[in-house]
Amino acid sequence: MLNASKIKNTLRPGLVGGLMSLAGTALGAGDIEFNTDVLDLNDRSNIDLSRFARGGFILPGTYTMFVQINGQPISEQAVAFYPPEDDPKGSQACVSPALVEQLGLKASDAARLTAWKDGECLDLQGLPGAQVSADLATSTLDINLPHAYLEYSALNWDPPARWDEGVPGLLVDYNLTAQSNAQKNERTRNHLSGNGTLGANAGAWRLRADWQGRVDSARDRSAGEQKLEWSRYYAYRAIPSLKARLVVGENYLYSDLFDSFRFTGAALNSDESQLPPNLRGYAPEVVGVAKTNARVVVSQQGRVLYETLVAAGPFRIQDLNDAVTGTLDVRVEEQDGSVQTFKLNTAGVPYLTRPGQVRYKLATGRPSDLQYGADGNFFGTGEFSWGISNGWSLFGGAITDNNYRAATVGAGRDLLALGALSLDVTQSHANVWNQTLSGKSYRLQYSKNFEQYDSQVTFAGYRFSDKNFLSMSEYLDARHYGMNGELAGRGKYDEFGQYAGEFKPIGGNKALYTATVNKQFRDLGATVYASYNKQTYWSRPASQRWNLSVSRYFNVGTVKNMSLSLNVYRTQDYNYKDNGMALTVSLPLGRSGTLSLDANRTAGKNGFSTRYSDRLDERNSYQLSASDNSASGYLSHTGEQADLTLAASRQQGNTSLSMSARGGGTLTRHGAALHRTGSMGGTRLMVDTSGVADVPVRGYGTPTRSNAFGKAVIADLSSYQRTAASVDLERLPKNVEATQSVTQVTLTEGAIGYRSLEVISGEKAMAVLRLSDGSAPPFGAQVKNANQQDTGIVNDGGSVYLSGIQAGEQMFVSWGERSRCVLTLPQALPADGLTHALQLDCRMAATDQTLSSPAELTGKPTATEHTSS
Structure with missing residues (x-):
């Protein structure tokens, strides 16, 4: 009985190692002959070593190879080898103009390359230090270039020539949340909400339709018990040559100078995501504290951007799109029925641009509303930022329609080690409700990127506006609702159908303060995150939101990796106020669990609870929480087809159950x-x-x-x-x-x-191959299956370790230039397993005992075969 696994481990390494050692001694040689006496074979005349016969030389032809630049794989593509003009007996890799484009060379350096082979190839030797080498054994072409020749070099970033637009297809993505609350002496209240996207891809174009909806079985008002709406229809594509993104359809104005509003039209924007990572902006973060298992909804102008279930305790949402700008509405719905709401003004880094480059954003169309559709006159807007030197950037822009116009001009300065600073001023002029309002708004921004501290970012901003200054969105609100918000019930109910307080006058913004600090103190094992937003008005109370989060890891005796965290926040918005605090002490428990003791104060009430969280495995984690009057559980599952979250709680006789599912489907x-x-x-x-x-x-x-x-x-x-x-x-x-x-x-x-x-896929076993005349295929012959996958290499005497054995299928054995034979696997594999070597006959594929390619039997091309010149 043969031990197949042992033979596998010794046969292939011995064979390949011996061949590589032979080839290694011959590197740099011209014509090479192997000394077959070193091989332990019975029949040295029946050997096929043609694939190993030339060291440092590749026979002219075309090969499928993995191309690498500076050790980073680019793609698998066909590479031709031709004799160079000064060495007819040699061969040199043909680096085509299309391949050079993928290297990301600076335009000035690419122009220095000389052409050969009638312009089909470019010679990289014109760049001192550049090297091109090929290894046929591993099918790789290595191109090494000094970074000075590259347009930009960053980890995991490729120039546009390497970008892949993908394949045509359809997609559907969804995010669903279901909640059921059973309260004492009241009927059960059920809630189902969700949002998602339907889409189709065709070439570079992406067609999308976003939807959102909710169903409530019990509400205080009859209106709005169920609602499903398509929040926008749009199409977009990347334009790599412009480093820009073109969007047509229903969209939101994403501007660095003006506030955001919804419109129907077209926009062409410089796309930061197409830039190397350290030249991009960063996405806003939403930080808060949940008393219980809660549903967090982040929206903007009625459109849901993000919805998720969070466990009791502090939460931090960091995966919002970095294109989101303007004011976000955040709603935290607790399982006990209480609700937290606050607004978050997103912060952006100063508008700076690399020297000699221009970034721009253009848009035109008609303002629109989720409920009322197109609502307003056609408008146009444009903005730019020009890097005039290493330190200075000049930026500006304008927006206008028939009755509104605004213009901005500003400058930014890179202060190097001290950070970056920008200052701009906006002048607006609006005709609305027989009034003419004109005013100015001034803005100052500062940021610093602490790369030595894990690229943490500090941001601070200040804006001051005259009493009669109106932004474009405020002007649109004034046209629709009136200057005091009394028309169409503005301010009475929000997008969730909840009462939102008294009418609010439109405009009247005075000063806006924003600051975000996120820093690590490695020596102390501490992390600090703080954010502050305050908006003052000319004619009503100020609104503000500040949040402070401090955490520190420490050891107590033999207990390692304990942590102490403090989360404090304050929210004030018109007639709504909410203060909260959570102090948490956590210590590791068991193999991967964490026990936490919480003391919190929210909505004027003190609370104490104990939480235990742990991971069951890579896919499942859970949290259990208990206090003096409540208990809750939270389970998160990362599935094959969707991410699932389950949450349950009971508090003073009230029971709440929640579930969320997030997933999608793709068809090509x-x-x-x-x-x-x-x-x-x-x-x-x-x-x-x-x-x-x-x-x-x-x-x-x-x-x-x-x-x-x-x-x-x-x-x-x-x-x-x-x-x-x-x-x-x-x-x-x-x-x-x-x-x-x-x-x-x-x-x-x-x-x-x-x-x-x-x-x-298939069984593995030793086999012994025999030709029709009783002889064996030569040593080194290749065995492939019908999919042209390598399944074995023939050893001495026709023995081979085969993988991918499927009952009744055929495999193909090839050697030399044209010799081929076909072996057919048994229709029924042995019931006791493949513990013995299979005896297989290999039938010659044609009457002349030759076959040009296994593709003649299968109809499939051979990926590894080359065509000689």
């Missing part, structure tokens, strides 16, 4: 799959595992497994950044082998990428 011509999702309608990668099911693949997070059709979708991807998708080799099922386990791709925003990984 290559197949379809249900999956977890990141941002709604966002970028994703479909991975084809060669039709093999249950293969674990991962991006950055928890792996997902391929479905019954061998398809899996990874949605935790960033746009315009190089992303690796890989097979989780440690979790591969039995009898599944990945011959190619990693692929890399850089996708544009909203793209559906597609990549195929070489995965072989």
Whole structure:
């Protein structure tokens, strides 16, 4: 009886190692002959070493190779090798103009390259220090270039020539939340809400439709018990040559100079996400404290941007889109029925631009409203920022319609080690309700990026506005609701159907203060996060929101990694006030658990609770909480097809149950799959595992497994950044082998990428091959399956360790220039397993005992075969 695993471990390494050692001694030689006496073989005349016969030389032809620049993979593509003009017997890799474009060279350096082979190839030797080398054994072409020649070099960032627009397809993403509250002596109140995106991709275009809705079984008012609305229809695409994004349809004005409002039209904006990472802005953060398991909804002008369930205790939402600007509405709905609401003014870094570059944003259309549709005159707006030197940027812009116009001009200064500063002034002029209002608004912004402290950001901003200054959105509100907000009931109910207080006059903003500090003190093991927003008005009370979060890790005796955290906040908005505080002491308990003791004060009430949180495994985590009058539980599950959250609580006889599900589905011509999702309608990668099911693949997070059709979708991807998708080799099922386990791709925003990984499924066993005349295929012959995947290399005497054995299927053995034979696997594999070597006949593929390619039998091309020149 043969020990197959032992033979596998010794046969292939010995064979490949011996061949590599032979080839290694011959590097740099011209014509090479192997000394076959060093090989322990019975028949040295029956050997095929043609694939190993030349060291440092590649036979002229075209090969499929993995191209790498400075050690970073670019893509797999066809590379031609030609004899150089000064060495007819040699060969040199042809670096085509298309490949040079993918290298990201500066335009001045790319112009220095000389052409050869009638312009088909470019010679990188014109750049001192540049090197090009090829390794046929690993099918790689290595290009090494000094960074001085590259336009920009950053980890995981690629120039536009390497971006992938993806494949055509359809997608549907959703986020659903269901809640049921049973209160004493009252009927049960059920609530279902959700939002999501339907989309289609065609070439570079992304077509999207966003929806949001809710259903309530019991409300104080009859109106609004159920509602489903399409919040916007739009299409967009990237324009890499302009580093810009074109959007047509229903959209929101995302401006660095003017406030945001909804409109229907077109916008062309410089896209920061297409820039290298350290030239981009950052997304707003929402920080707060939940008394119980709570639903957090972040919206803007009635459109839901983000909705999630959070466990009791402090929460921090950091995955909002970095394109979001303006004022956000945050609503925290506790399971005991109480509600926290506050507004958050998003902070932006000073409007600075790299020297010699211009960033711009253009838009035109008609203002629109979720409830009333198009509502207003056609408008146009444009803004720019010009980097006039290493330190200075000049920026400005204007917006206008028939009765409103505003213009902004400003300057920004890079203070190097001291940070960055910008100052601008806006003049507005509005004709509304037979009134003419004119005023100015001044803004000062400062920021500093502490790269030595994990790229933490400090931001501070101040804006002062005259009494008669109106922004565009305030002007639109005044046209629709009146200057005092009395028309159409402005201010009476918010987008959730909840009473929002008295009518508020429109405009009248006086001063806005914003500050955000986020810093780590590594020596102290402490982290500090603080944010402050305050808006004062000319004719009504001020509104403000400040939040302070301090945490520190420390040790007490033998107890390690304890933590102490303090979260304090204050919210004041017109006639609504809320103060809160939470002090938490946490200590590790068990293998991965954490026990926390909380003392909190919210809405004028003190509370004490104990929480225990732990991870069951990589996919499941939970939290249990108890206090003097309540108990709650929270379970989070990262599934194959969706992320699920369950929450339950009981407080003074009131019971609450909640559940949320977040996921999506993607359909392309290559197949379809249900999956977890990141941002709604966002970028994703479909991975084809060669039709093999249950293969674990991962991006950055928890792996997902391929479905019954061998398809899996990874949605935790960033746009315009190089992303690796890989097979989780440690979790591969039995009898599944990945011959190619990693692929890399850089996708544009909203793209559906597609990549195929070489995965072989089937039994593994030793086999002995015999030709029709009783002889064996030569040593070194290759064995492939019908998908042209390598399944073995023939050893001495025709023995071979085969993988991917499927009953009744055929495999193909090739050697030399044209010799091929076909072996057919048994229709029924042995019931006791493949513990003995299989005796297989290999039938010559044609009457002349030659065959030009296995593709003649299967109809499939051979990826590894080359065409000689």
